[in-house]
Amino acid sequence: MTKTRRRALLITGGALVYALLVGAAGVAGASTRSATPMPAPATASPSATATPTIEPRAVPAAPVGAARLRTCSVAGAASDGRLAEFQAMVVNASTGEVLYDRGGYQPSRTASVLKVLTSAAALSVLGPDYRLATTVVRGAEPGQVVLIGGGDPTLSRTPSGDESAYDGAPHLDDLAAQVRAAWNADPQTAGTPITSLVLDSSYFSGDTWEPSWNRKELYDGYMPEITALMVDGDRDNAYNNTSARSEDPVGRAGDAFASALGGGVAVSRGVAPQGAPQLGRVESQPVSTLVYQTLIVSDNTIAEALARVTAIQAGAGNSFGSLQQGITAGLAAYGLDTSQLRIADGSGLSPNNAVPPSYLTSLFIKVNNREGNLWAVFDGLPVSGRAGSLSYSDRFSGASSRADGAVHAKTGWIDDGYTLSGIVYAADGTPLTFAIYALGDVSDSAKQAIDALTAAFWDCGNNLSNL
Template sequence: MTPSVPEPPETPEPAQPDAELPVAEFAFPGPLRDRLVAAILDGRKTTTTALAVEYDIEGEALPEVGSRQRVVDSAGRAVAVIETVRVRLCPLGEVPWEHARDEGEGHEDVAQWRRGHERFWRSEEMTAALGAPLTVDDGTVVVLEEFRLVRRLDAAEPLPPPPPGASGASGAFGAAGVPGAAGAAGTPAGSDTRAPHVDATVPPSAPVRARRRDRGRGRAAMVIAAAAAALLALAAGSAVGAVVRPSASPAPAPRTSSPAATPTPTPAATRATPAAVVPASPIRDCTVDGPLADPGLGTAASVVLNAETGEVLLDRRGDVPAQTASVMKLATAAAALRVLGPDYRASTTVLRGPDAGTIVLRGGGDLTLSRLPSGQESVYPGAAHLDDLAAQVRQARAADPELAQTPVSRIIVDSSLFGGTTWEDTWPATERQAGWLSHITTLQVDADRADPTVFLSPRGEDPVGRAAEAFAAFFPGATIDRDGATGDGSALAEVSSPPVSELLAPMLVPSDNTLAEMLARLVAIESGEGNTLADVDPAIRSALEDLGLDTEGMTFADGSGMSRNNAVAPELVAALLQRADADEDGLGPIVGALPVAGESGTLAYSNRFTGDNQVARGKVRAKTGSITTAYTLAGFVDAEDGSRLIAVIFATDRVSEASRQPIDTLATAYYRCGNRLANSPG
């Protein structure tokens, strides 16, 4: 099932004159554009596709349903007005045939449609513009847009050229996310992907629609080169993502806030690195200097331990705190097990109100609570259901003589358990649209997904409101009061989340950011640090130090790893994993909740452990991480020689989606070396 923005009711003709509408350009000027425009004019073409990462890079919102644009041909003439009628996000591997067919290019199936698009995304023009190839896989999030032909502009006139020195429309990137370059070749055949070009020009007064930007004639080569460098620094996939986060995910936009201050740690804690570095020796003669030096790793850091003996087989910058991406979720999992315990459940309750007709809906931090009918599973197996909560309320009120004859007329909503901001400063807003993260509130249903059954389903702007409305539907005529005094009425009903031990896999395997933030906030509350996002750092720090791990100089800015302000040393992650592998301090459940290469979660995507690295499929069990400035992997390697390794790999700074391959190659090298791994100078 693909998440979508519902179609709006029929709207009246816009007051905005055609000449002031944004311009929509399909492909480069030339035969391909003219074929696509002809398909729009005769009704064969009603859909188009773009990479979600483009919106992250330019900091733009997704296309709005109901927005209109002028379509221009290769001569720069406005020939039609189109209107967006539907916008969806989904992984590239799940694009439906109906969408591909309606792009009007005559493709016989989705596979043929995808090959045409990927030829463009991986074309020499794209690679030359980026300075590096763009990685596109099943999990890459794409924006599927449907539109309708509003009218032809039969008296089409060429668009006027820009004034001297003007550079055309604003924005640094074109339809495929590449900088416009003078003399760029046409789009490869069979690809309806908007791209930069230098022919048809648009005056600054005529805004150009995102993803179909006109480069204009005046953009300097220096600006183009800077844009290419920016894309190298920003392009990423997931969290989403992101959004296009790795995993199936869309990439976060660049974060700009400054790093958070690190509280002074408890001096009694000691680094939990098991032993002194073992130097290269005759029996440890397997070196990985080549894979470690791959420029795709940016600034590489890695620690490898023998899981059984605790020996440090390899250490590269292992004591240097760095951005973690979603590997941060391992610290969150450990803190949750330590502070909350494996059996902890978050509860949603309904209380008696101040009068007989009023009830109080109180959120307890269970973001897995579902609005689906009982018996239907959401993305969270075993989640509680609103209809069960409502049924308990009706039963309790029917059994109470003071309430039985009075219908529920008002529902007071209490969402005060979590305080402060609901969104960290460095999290891109596009992560909500791409389905990687919701606003963090104490009351919400299905982690605020538009579709409770789809992992990457868009999230909204008011999770509390969505939950309250879904609950109120069980009490016809009842009003919702989000400001009323809740009082201390007795409980009428309660439902609870699955226990923490059962939430670890849903958090770690697909890399669920919302679950991670939920657990982190509950840890902060339970530990007494507070109930805001700012309290997550001291709460996780305290939990890890209680486990004997030294957190000096480190920052835990959030629970999911989405923040670029996180800074954790690889050796701490390795020590945490060593405790989990030995099932010390109750951390054992983490091991079984990790993705497995080639088999599950974010390690099962088609671009992970491919080619020569396939030998390590099924042998690497690890948490992945992906944000624009950090790609990471941390977990276990069951090596070829029978030894078991703990491996942590951080690739930071100048990295991109393509960094996943050298990370996999390095992990595979660890698999091949096993206990013979040499810690030779890097």
Template structure:
């Protein structure tokens, strides 16, 4: 009787992470970012952001993302006797394919819960797409090239990673306020960012119990902004639909050693943003 030919069992895995190049950890990142669960080593092959707990946004990351990905594949396939690292040969048969979420969905995730891994991957994809390379060094020229299409002078900008974890990043507040004006206007593809922003008291990292609480809750639903934090600074930048109907853009930075005063810095920033909300057109005309 005829039938489908029997496929030989898979006995060896070759792990190819060559889509990204260069270092897997930026020299300026604090090692604690991996230990506390905010960032893995950046490779083109990893599973669940290399989290110890794949169901948690914040979970300790491993020391060998590629190796752990290989172990996960081997466990699912069964019968794998050898795992090696290399590159796929030209013309290799494709055995399967999984599509990622859309870029819009990935941007939303990176914004709403401050997913550093997704943000880093998106920056690397931008660099690959515009042709500047596939390493950390390729990100700055790629981002500059992409931002040029929105017509904002970019003097003084330095973007060394996609996540913002590096203290070597430098983006002037005035640049951010001009960019957020274009985000609010949904210029080009920026509407995707507008839709993904956390919202005070309602969505994402601005809906947590320690944000816009107490008297600052008056601004709930009216502040649409991205949070940021490293040991040397706490930030908030975005858009405010003010009490009097005025639309404002803003950028606030608390700089210095904020590692021990995070709660105070967040409350102070929220209070200032709430002040902007209350002032509205009065503030914008000063």
């Protein structure tokens, strides 16, 4: 190759390299300058490629917080064979967190724990200051008066100033004195004797004995016939909480009032004439006190009276059949789901009642917070080792006594079940609401097994494991 041609090729190659270097420098310079948007073309080029659709990237959900590892187990106490068909639930009352659950959402018979629902419904519908009244009016015949029962089972035949089983109860002798004074003050009746007494118990209707109840409860002294007119809960012994009852509460009350009027009075049954002048009136203690009296020692009679009057005032009716509607109507005010509740009576004696433990733990959170008028329920609860049916010698004894004073709860017992539900103020300061059912083939020793498990809940507090 000639020198001239070799020089020409070198020049041409150098020029090409220079051009490439300049182009690269231009590109690099463009990438370091502030970007200035170029105007979009008025129309897309026919040869332009369509921009691909980019799906938005999925955003991961917020990470789930780590659950607390709770290590305090009550498995040993919960496996006690005396608990038989065992159900339970425990809830942290401050947070609402379920800490322990064994069949807690299954409705089952509650025994006397049902009195908590009856009391809560009565406080909602009637209010804490409502009183049950017994009145006397003039009858349709000359010399006649009518004694009208208003559902107060505490009305007493004992002398005024002499306390019966129900502290602060109204007395028949007071009512009779009012009647005699009004009778003698009226020119139409003054100077004439009272010769006839009519007993009006029509405020309640239907069966006086719930069909599922065991009749021995009457003879053993735990339950009377449920009538709107009775005295001393129809006890043979007006001073004893447990005392046999009669077959005719209305008749017993009528005989006692006839005697208080001075005797020589014919007694019959009937209904008071409309608009008859009132001659006397006595009233029970307020509902808040009646709630205390029914909860603290588990009084069946007051519970049934409260249930029936609550149903009447709720517009549900005045028989046992009205209690489902009446009690649930009262409970609706607390904002809890009542659809699983089955209410056969007001005392819990019927095996046909059904309440899930979860309902009780939720209601007791409200009791613990004294919502509405539920302070009266809290005040009436037995207390372990201190008050009411949890202070008896067979409750929270032995090792379970370590929880004395810490358990505020309602006891329950029927032939095929023992129950306990309420509030535990645990050793670590956590308020727990709980419900324990021991159902089926149980004996009296189930109470001790329930207490031992409750004391174990007290031990664990918020560290209670569900394992």
